[in-house]
Amino acid sequence: MKVIVDEAHGAQFYFSDKLPLSAMECDADMTAISMHKTAGSFTQSSAILCKGDRVDYSRLRSSLNMLQSTSPSSLLIASLDVARKTMYFEGQKRIDKLLSMAKDTRNKLSQIPGITVYDREYFIKHNSFDYDETKIIVKVSDLGLSGFEVYKMMRQKYNVQLELAESHIILAVLTIGTTKQHLDSLVQGFKKLSTEYYKQRDKLPKIDFDYTYPEAYARPRDAYHAPNKIIELDKATGEIAAEQVMIYPPGIPMLIPGEIISADVIDDIKFYLSKGSALQSDLDENHIRVVDKENWLKWEGETDEFQKS
Ligand SMILES: Cc1ncc(COP(=O)(O)O)c(C=O)c1O
Structure with missing residues (x-):
């Protein structure tokens, strides 16, 4: 199996022996480093590092070509170059x-x-x-x-x-x-x-997260393009999400399109909102976009058993 590392916060590992080992030192096949986060380049300038003969370099290049603009930014590339030089000589x-x-x-x-x-x-x-x-x-x-x-x-x-x-x-x-x-x-x-x-307010109680693993009904793409409707968050248990809901920071999705919305995830979203976190979703805090199952071809073939569950 090939190993690809998300090393977004580890660009600096490559320039010091007093920091943890980098993914490349650990012989990973590929890693993505966000130079802009910790190594001083402009935001949006990241790098993919590869090692060894297990990486299909031409496939990597063609995948990147599919995702990237054909007009690279000279500013970003120059900033990566300067950051790399600075880190190499002074890191x-x-x-x-x-x-x-x-x-x-x-x-x-x-x-x-x-x-x-x-x-x-x-x-x-x-x-x-x-x-x-x-x-x-x-x-x-x-x-x-x-x-x-x-x-x-x-x-x-x-x-x-x-x-x-x-x-x-x-x-x-x-x-x-x-x-x-x-x-x-x-x-x-x-x-x-x-x-x-301190001592003016009660300490926050310990939280025991009893997190249920989200269950997906459809692929994100199918649910995202399905007919959809907007309903109240409070009434969304058992529906299929048609949008992504994240709490920011750090921006990790709590729901992605295609997942079945559980009562737990609604409670978690409300908990984070009550603590002053910002919600990133298509709508306001009380509403959510869900798949309109009645008008969805994929749903029509669904068995009674699933519909009941
Ligand atoms: C763990 C992790 N991976 C990836 C990313 C995204 O990195 P980038 O902003 O370079 O696209 C982040 C951004 O915060 C992150 O925290």
Whole structure:
């Protein structure tokens, strides 16, 4: 089997021996790296790296040709080139500095009341193989705030753009462009949030996610092109999704076209909305686009048994 890695957040691994092994070092066949996320190129400039003789290079080229514009952007390509050159000649030194700033920031953050930093020790104890220390993961729920609330406040009040939020945590990603000033703002922001909220609000309760695996009725393409109708989210249990619903950040779909909408997924969507997360879907928060089964040829052949279930 060929191994293709989603290494979106690992472009910097290629330029330092103090970071986890890169996919290519682990002998993967292919990997996609988002140079723009952590290695300083313009947004939208990513790269596919390949290795060995198991990759069909001409098929890769023809697949890319099907998806890409025939007019490549000189700006993006030049920016990739500059970022690669900078990382090649200065990456090791810059990442050393970044790791030292990250360590200092972790120490400062862990002294703030109500804040817990999940560090290398935590992840290794929980069976991770390694840990990328340019990522700072902070548990914020003891402040009585959700990660989503902290994400918004950090941006609006303290001018800090975090990478993502979850119900109980936030993630700050340090990149080759991160400065001491940026990290000072992060620490200052947390100090102020702690003074304002710690012990003023109840801690958020622990959540036990009992996640049911989504069941798909049709391929995404079939459901997306099927006749559809808009109904209230509350009445959507058992319907087939005709749109994609994501919570942002991080933008991982909770529903994709073709999936059967369960009561659980509706509860999860409402939970995230109640915590201040933004919904990315075709419609407003109370409605959803579903397949209009009565007018769908594919449904007419369905057995009574499925319709009942
Ligand atoms: C794990 C993961 N893979 C892929 C992507 C998409 O990468 P790109 O923005 O370079 O298309 C992201 C973006 O956030 C990501 O987090």
